[in-house]
Amino acid sequence: MAAERSSRRPVADRVPRYRRELLRGDVLAGLTVWTLIVPEAVAYAEIAGVPPQNAFYAAPIALVVYASLGSSRFLVVGATSAAAVLSASAVKGVSGDPDTAVGLSAALAVIVGAVLVAAGAARLGFLTSFLAEPALVGFLFGMALTIMVRQAGKIVGVSGGEGDFFQRLAKLLSQANGWSWTTVTVGVSAIVSLLLLERLLPRLPASLAVLAAGLLLSQVLDLHAHGVATVGRIPVAVPVPHLPGIPAADWAELAAGSLGVALVAFAESYSIGGRFARLHGDEVAADREMVAVGAANLAVGFFRGFSVSGSASRSAAAEGAGGRSRMVSLVAALLVLLTGAFLTSLFTPLPEAVLGAIVIVAVKGFLRVGELRRYATHDRPSLWIALTALIGVLVLDLLPGLLLAVLASLVLFIAYASTPRLAVLGLLPGTGVWGDLKEHPRAVAAPGILVIRPDGALFFGNVDRVRSAVKDLVAASDAPPRAVVVDLTASYRLGLPVLDTLADLAADLGRQGIELRLARVRAGPARSLSRHPLHETLSPERLHTTVTEAVDALGDGHG
Secondary structure (H helix, E strand, O other), rough: HHHHHHHOOOHHHOHHHHHHHHHHHHHHHHHHHHHHHHHHHHHHHHHHHOOOOOHHHHHHHHHHHHHHHHOOOOOEHHHHHHHOOOOOOHHHOOOOOOHHHHHHHHHHHHHHHHHHHHHOOOOHHHHHHHHHHHHHHHHHHHHHHHHHHHHHHHHHHOOOOOOOHHHHHHHHHHHHHHHHHHHHHHHHHHHHHHHHHHHHOOOOOOOHHHHHHHHHHHHHHHHHHHOOEOOOOOOOOOOOEEEOHHHHHHHHHHHHHHHHHHHHHHHHHHHHHHHHHHHHOOOOOHHHHHHHHHHHHHHHHHHHHOOOOEEEEHHHHHOOOOOOOOOOHHHHHHHHHHHHHOOOOHHHEEEEHHHHHHHHHHHHHHOOHHHHHHHHHHHHHHHHHOOOOOOHHHHOOOOHHHHHHHHHHHHHHHHOOOOOOEEEEEEEOOOOEEEEEEOOOOOEEOOOEEEEEEEEOOOOHHEEEHHHHHHHHHHHOOOOOOEEEEEEEOOOOOOHHHHHHHHHHHHHHHHOEEEEEEEOOHHHHHHHHHHOHHHHOOOOOHOOHHOOOOHHHOOOOOO
């Protein structure tokens, strides 16, 4: 009887309570994400240069594909300001004809997706680490300013013009006499409302509330009749597979711009996913994320969408609303699908100025003035990297500015990697530990022996500087040392350029009657050394497992 009563118990009662609470949180979070996707998708479609319905084609596809393949429980993938503006920039580089924008944008998404899937399959996720955070901060800062000046035309009711940030700003100001003050009132009111709602009612979906208010006021006041531009009719937007019908030559032209879009799309997504993973003790796999974000782009490209990436605002809203699994994206996808199928007609009277306001407020988070101040206080090289990327975007436009940001990152990496600090070591009394003489005043240098340690792995880009630094230390000694011991503990691999340069150093020192010895040579480097002529020069008795062993072998008496 007990078993029979148990079997008749409602299914909901048999589901563990914590699972029901998890599902409830995911459904609420999915609803929250939907309230953000709808207004932002329409706005970002305009940034990308495609009709609003294309945002509804892409959104549910991106959400479902990432939820199926991604490793982050919290990342929400879809149209973002960064992906949209980079997509528009890449497409415009091929053709400025608005009639071709849909096909070109979809093709670009396919190429971006293919690049990311291939790179993820090849386990190249680590490459995004070479886009230095300061360079990304500067790039996104410049991108946000560029988006703002592009949207400012909608706020004042005039054309935003073409060109870089300064050209567009000059064009905007030159048309001041033609500004529509009714449109300005609508746009500024929307911006102020968004900012106040975010500050006073942070749990309320401010963009959806302002969008709804804009629709209502536009209908009641007939704003279109007063010169306020509106979105116009949006057809039913149910995603249907569609191949991008563009010429082969256009595919080839899009390929170059796709690399920049792919880099930012993945870097933005991985950064957001990683941030939430650290907060909740999760792990995000870079290569899997690269494949998942790539597959999302690939899929939306075959549904007439445009490039997508991870959204910081939607991911944060989902997490804050209690979302704890990828079910959030599936719930949001269903709601967006229903919106595209039945509710697009509601957007017809929406003022363009309200869309512009939503975008401007959405990208303000990229204006990280505090981070630039932190660089200025603690890390001047990072400040110059960030400013270089920022100014590059404003002057050269987005994709060239992104290239400059990548180059700045590489310069920063090369600068750090090619100048390893060279520590001169001494023995700490009463121990067998050798420490930096500058950091440990009690350490005692070995008489007649110069013990040095490169505080970084030796490779072709820095080994010649190390050789020169060792020679300078020998020359600066009060009395020439009879031996130089190099501690190679930081080097896990010794390539041919490194071994050749160490052989040159041994020859240089030998001509001065100074012996070169190597200590703490790891197993891998030792195998490489055994196949190089330097091995014969040094002979086994000049290779030591510890610094103490090397010094004792020279008869100094330490230890």
